[in-house]
Amino acid sequence: MQSLKGRVAVVTGGTSGIGRWIAEGLAARKATTVLVGRSQARTVGVAGEIAQRTGNPEVYPVVVTDLALRSEVARLAGILRERYPRVHVLVHNAGGYFHRREVTSEGLERTFALNVLAPFLLTALLVPRLQESSPARVVMVASEAHRGQDLDLGDLQGDREYRGFRAYGRSKLELILLSREFARRLSDHGVAVNAVHPGFVASGFGRNNGGGIGLGLALLERLFGRSPRKAAEDVVFVATDASLDGVAGKYFVRRSLRPGSTPSSDPDAALRLYEACALASKPFL
Numbered sequence: 001m002q003s004l005k006g007r008v009a010v011v012t013g014g015t016s017g018i019g020r021w022i023a024e025g026l027a028a029r030k031a032t033t034v035l036v037g038r039s040q041a042r043t044v045g046v047a048g049e050i051a052q053r054t055g056n057p058e059v060y061p062v063v064v065t066d067l068a069l070r071s072e073v074a075r076l077a078g079i080l081r082e083r084y085p086r087v088h089v090l091v092h093n094a095g096g097y098f099h100r101r102e103v104t105s106e107g108l109e110r111t112f113a114l115n116v117l118a119p120f121l122l123t124a125l126l127v128p129r130l131q132e133s134s135p136a137r138v139v140m141v142a143s144e145a146h147r148g149q150d151l152d153l154g155d156l157q158g159d160r161e162y163r164g165f166r167a168y169g170r171s172k173l174e175l176i177l178l179s180r181e182f183a184r185r186l187s188d189h190g191v192a193v194n195a196v197h198p199g200f201v202a203s204g205f206g207r208n209n210g211g212g213i214g215l216g217l218a219l220l221e222r223l224f225g226r227s228p229r230k231a232a233e234d235v236v237f238v239a240t241d242a243s244l245d246g247v248a249g250k251y252f253v254r255r256s257l258r259p260g261s262t263p264s265s266d267p268d269a270a271l272r273l274y275e276a277c278a279l280a281s282k283p284f285l
């Protein structure tokens with residue numbers, strides 16, 4: 001196993017599902033592993049459990065209340081900058097499916113705020129740190145659900161019409177576009193940004209919706225989902241494997257390069273989305 005000793009790796013949504021195993025995979029490779037979670041007890045507990053299982057004492061919890069809030073993303077960036085002079089690996093794993101439209105206390109639609117704006121803002125705020133840590137990698141956990149979706153810059157938050165599956169698919173399309181735009185901006189500065197689909201996974205995904213949707217997703221995951229641990233290994237591969245040195249702006253399905261949908265490969269759309277996210281991130285950026 002490749003050693004990441006001396007390297008600092010941050011994982012959002014590190015307390016459950018795929019993220020928990022991404023964190024363990026990084027810790028097992030001896031990285032200083034920072035687990036970002038939203039429950040104090042669970043984040044501290046999982047960090048301790050991973051430290052014990054891997055024999056790596058350098059597993060640290062960081063607690064936020066809600067990554068759908070820009071103020072919390074900015075606070076997280078501040079904590080990371082203060083505690084870690086270097087950040088070599090940043091995995092944007094936290095994400096969710098919201099069947100009904102929800103609006104955060106900051107007035108943003110939740111799918112967009114959590115799945116798109118949070119990774120955008122955290123990456124943007126950590127750019128200097130990532131550059132100082134070069135070579136560094138950023139991984140966006142995207143999804144094949146992006147296929148069949150179009151970017152609608154005039155309705156990023158589903159104000160006109162909201163449908164859960166479409167909002168989710170679009171958010172992952174947007175995440176792939178952002179990974180390409182960040183890659184374009186950062187590759188020459190030693191920061192490689194890529195996106196990965198982890199497969200259909202038997203995690204806790206979608207359970208927050210409860211009712212028929214939550215139960216339906218749970219059943220599908222049980223029948224067809226792969227293990228979160230296996231899925232996580234594929235994300236860790238994109239985040240760390242030496243064979244991918246210098247590879248950026250790409251989309252991976254499991255461990256293979258895939259083209260992604262046509263809308264996910266449009267550089268103009270990527271640039272315009274980046275600018276829209278920068279605008280939506282004010283005054284935090």
Ligand SMILES: NC(=O)c1ccc[n+]([C@@H]2O[C@H](COP(=O)([O-])OP(=O)(O)OC[C@H]3O[C@@H](n4cnc5c(N)ncnc54)[C@H](OP(=O)(O)O)[C@@H]3O)[C@@H](O)[C@H]2O)c1
Nearest residue numbers: 013015016017018066067093094095143200201203204205
């Ligand atoms: N499952 C799949 O089949 C599948 C397929 C393709 C892509 N993905 C993507 O993979 C990533 C991980 O999903 P998963 O399957 O592991 O789902 P999951 O079991 O629901 O885990 C989601 C993670 O994100 C965290 N999270 C959710 N909302 C948050 C918020 N508002 N603030 C901070 N953290 C938050 C959760 O924290 P808690 O532990 O506190 O709940 C959890 O750690 C997501 O981006 C998802 O879109 C999943």
